[in-house]
Amino acid sequence: MIEDLRRLEEDALAAILAAVDADELEQIRVRYLGRREGLVSGLLRRLGSLAPSDRPAAGAEANRVKKAVAAALEGRLEQVSATEVHGGGDPDLTLPPRRKWRGTIHPVSRVIDDIWAIFRSLGFTRARGPEVDSEWYNFVALNTPLDHPAADEQDTLYLGRGLLLRSHTSPVQIRTMELYPPPIRIIAPGMVYRRDTYDATHTPAFAQIEGLVVDEGVTFVDFKATLAEFARRFWGPGTRVRFRPSFFPFTEPSAEVDVKRVIVREDGTEEETDWIEIMGAGMVDPAVLENVGYDSERYTGWAFGMGPARVALLRHGVRDLRLFYENDMRFLAQFA
Ligand code: PHE
Numbered sequence: 586m587i588e589d590l591r592r593l594e595e596d597a598l599a600a601i602l603a604a605v606d607a608d609e610l611e612q613i614r615v616r617y618l619g620r621r622e623g624l625v626s627g628l629l630r631r632l633g634s635l636a637p638s639d640r641p642a643a644g645a646e647a648n649r650v651k652k653a654v655a656a657a658l659e660g661r662l663e664q665v666s667a668t669e670v671h672g673g674g675d676p677d678l679t680l681p682p683r684r685k686w687r688g689t690i691h692p693v694s695r696v697i698d699d700i701w702a703i704f705r706s707l708g709f710t711r712a713r714g715p716e717v718d719s720e721w722y723n724f725v726a727l728n729t730p731l732d733h734p735a736a737d738e739q740d741t742l743y744l745g746r747g748l749l750l751r752s753h754t755s756p757v758q759i760r761t762m763e764l765y766p767p768p769i770r771i772i773a774p775g776m777v778y779r780r781d782t783y784d785a786t787h788t789p790a791f792a793q794i795e796g797l798v799v800d801e802g803v804t805f806v807d808f809k810a811t812l813a814e815f816a817r818r819f820w821g822p823g824t825r826v827r828f829r830p831s832f833f834p835f836t837e838p839s840a841e842v843d844v845k846r847v848i849v850r851e852d853g854t855e856e857e858t859d860w861i862e863i864m865g866a867g868m869v870d871p872a873v874l875e876n877v878g879y880d881s882e883r884y885t886g887w888a889f890g891m892g893p894a895r896v897a898l899l900r901h902g903v904r905d906l907r908l909f910y911e912n913d914m915r916f917l918a919q920f921a
Pocket of ligand 1: 752753754755833836865866867888889890891
């Protein structure tokens with residue numbers, strides 16, 4: 586009996602595979618699984634003639650065959666109904682085409698690429714460093730004592746044994762200067778991590794771009810002029826740039842850099858935006874240069890750190906920073 590069932594199953598599966606439309610599949614269903622005339626039911630009716638000890642195994646096998654045939658019918662039905670749409674008669678040319686998913690560059694990556702392209706044309710090269718770094722690179726070498734508030738466990742994600750998730754890209758300054766003698770002109774984009782609350786303007790993981798210049802005779806004028814030139818190339822020639830005094834342990838003097846952009850309205854008239862902070866920056870503190878063995882009497886430099894997601898926010902008029910890091914396709918597909 587079990588052998589008969591298996592033969593039935595084989596026949597049914599072959600017929601299902603060969604069927605080309607729903608009608609044919611329905612006929613097969615009735616032929617094999619129909620309650621009265623169905624071949625499987627017919628076999629089951631003979632269950633009573635088996636020795637009692639053979640019945641459970643035969644019954645179980647019959648159920649398995651029923652399920653397998655039903656599943657195959659369903660699967661094939663799906664296939665044939667998908668092709669039937671196009672099968673009957675001429676195709677309907679008025680139907681909208683199916684949209685194909687295409688990969689695109691993430692809006693934050695695009696900002697990084699654009700910023701990088703400008704600095705590359707100004708003679709910068711690209712540098713990188715690890716996301717897991719030590720207290721030395723993230724703080725101490727950057728003239729930031731470990732009892733500084735930035736080094737507090739409230740703000741920094743520690744991994745133990747002096748290791749942490751870097752809280753800014755500035756450790757790449759140290760790693761680069763340790764490896765290479767001046768002159769240095771680098772751009773270092775990468776992810777950084779902070780114990781921030783997750784809200785519209787803060788995410789615990791976010792991208793940063795570090796810039797560093799060190800050479801003989803580098804002055805505050807180079808610093809201001811280069812960053813102003815960058816801002817005008819990035820946001821347009823009408824962009825105004827403002828340097829506000831600030832503090833960072835690794836730069837002296839330090840500044841926060843704001844830009845005021847010119848926006849062209851739809852009717853062609855122009856409008857100035859508010860001042861918007863785009864980066865922290867400053868002249869490299871001589872103590873930092875000494876920490877990497879540079880002669881701070883001979884060399885000077887400047888550095889900046891900026892958040893490309895904030896820039897993407899401005900660029901696209903997005904109000905919530907989290908959208909850039911949540912990978913929701915409904916949001917990202919708009920930048921295709
Ligand atoms: N590392 C600073 C921050 O994350 C930014 C910065 C970089 C400031 C370089 C000055 C120079 O806030």
